[in-house]
Amino acid sequence: xxxxxxxxxxxxxxxxxxxxxxxxxxLKKRFGDNHVLNGFNMELYQGENLVIMGKSGSGKTVMIxxxxxxxxxxxxxxxxxxxxxxxxxxxxxxxxxADIGFLFQGSALYDSMTVRExxxxxxxxxxxxxxxxxxxxxxxxxxxxxxxxxxxxxxxPAELSGGMKRRVALARTLIMNPRxxxxxxxxxxLDPITAKEIIELMRIIQARYRTSALIITHDVDCARVISDxxxxxxxxxxxxxxxxxxxxRSADPQVKAFFK
Ligand SMILES: Nc1ncnc2c1ncn2[C@@H]1O[C@H](COP(=O)(O)OP(=O)(O)OP(=O)(O)O)[C@@H](O)[C@H]1O
Numbered sequence: 001x002x003x004x005x006x007x008x009x010x011x012x013x014x015x016x017x018x019x020x021x022x023x024x025x026x027l028k029k030r031f032g033d034n035h036v037l038n039g040f041n042m043e044l045y046q047g048e049n050l051v052i053m054g055k056s057g058s059g060k061t062v063m064i065x066x067x068x069x070x071x072x073x074x075x076x077x078x079x080x081x082x083x084x085x086x087x088x089x090x091x092x093x094x095x096x097x098a099d100i101g102f103l104f105q106g107s108a109l110y111d112s113m114t115v116r117e118x119x120x121x122x123x124x125x126x127x128x129x130x131x132x133x134x135x136x137x138x139x140x141x142x143x144x145x146x147x148x149x150x151x152x153x154x155x156x157p158a159e160l161s162g163g164m165k166r167r168v169a170l171a172r173t174l175i176m177n178p179r180x181x182x183x184x185x186x187x188x189x190l191d192p193i194t195a196k197e198i199i200e201l202m203r204i205i206q207a208r209y210r211t212s213a214l215i216i217t218h219d220v221d222c223a224r225v226i227s228d229x230x231x232x233x234x235x236x237x238x239x240x241x242x243x244x245x246x247x248x249r250s251a252d253p254q255v256k257a258f259f260k
Pocket of ligand 1: 031
């Protein structure tokens with residue numbers, strides 16, 4: 001990227017260094033000769049929606065897997081809420097992961113369980129975390145209400161539309177009261193109207209719960225509506241950073257290519 005077109009990273013208004021919830025420094029990962037991440041840097045601030053865009057195969061999933069400890073990077077550091085995740089043992093990593101909500105492609109609800117049972121599942125797994133919170137039924141109903149699906153408790157996933165499944169998956173994430181939510185292609189496979197509804201819901205959730213969100217998407221509309229800030233991942237690095245408007249105005253051909 002030449003200097004003239006370089007985009008200065010924005011430091012979100014009202015946010016300071018102490019508000020960083022995820023900090024990735026110089027992350028590198030390769031598979032044989034395939035150098036996927038070549039020194040990727042990223043900071044996610046408290047309460048912001050950060051969108052990461054990158055072409056198919058650019059390493060977004062690899063980055064997320066490193067971030068949640070599912071894949072070991074070759075080098076670099078990853079701090080989540082002040083803890084270097086590459087140095088945590090299994091138990092500590094499990095505890096930290098409970099603060100992170102995931103909404104991955106395909107929703108991944110358990111088909112043989114009702115909506116209620118799907119939501120109860122993570123609560124049972126992390127019992128100690130919810131000792132001081134309301135009873136399970138109240139938590140399930142609250143979470144479903146926040147995604148507008150209070151009436152679906154006894155339905156099976158097969159009885160839900162694609163958009164409803166995505167909402168239930170989001171409710172299952174919210175029930176854990178996460179501080180950070182990772183969305184991997186939250187609108188993929190949805191029709192444009194349903195996609196808009198999901199994006200709106202993500203906005204409402206962020207405003208209501210002040211969660212920080214990392215959103216991986218190809219969907220330019222989604223990025224426009226949801227992002228406080230964006231990073232474009234090209235050749236394994238954070239090639240450009242800025243607000244949607246800043247990046248959209250860039251004269252850099254590689255940046256322009258994202259907005260066509
Ligand atoms: N476990 C693995 N072993 C070998 N190569 C891998 C592995 N996981 C990912 N890769 C390679 O890393 C590169 C980046 O893959 P990744 O899944 O992160 O892309 P992506 O940006 O998420 O793509 P998409 O948008 O299509 O989901 C690809 O070339 C892929 O083949």
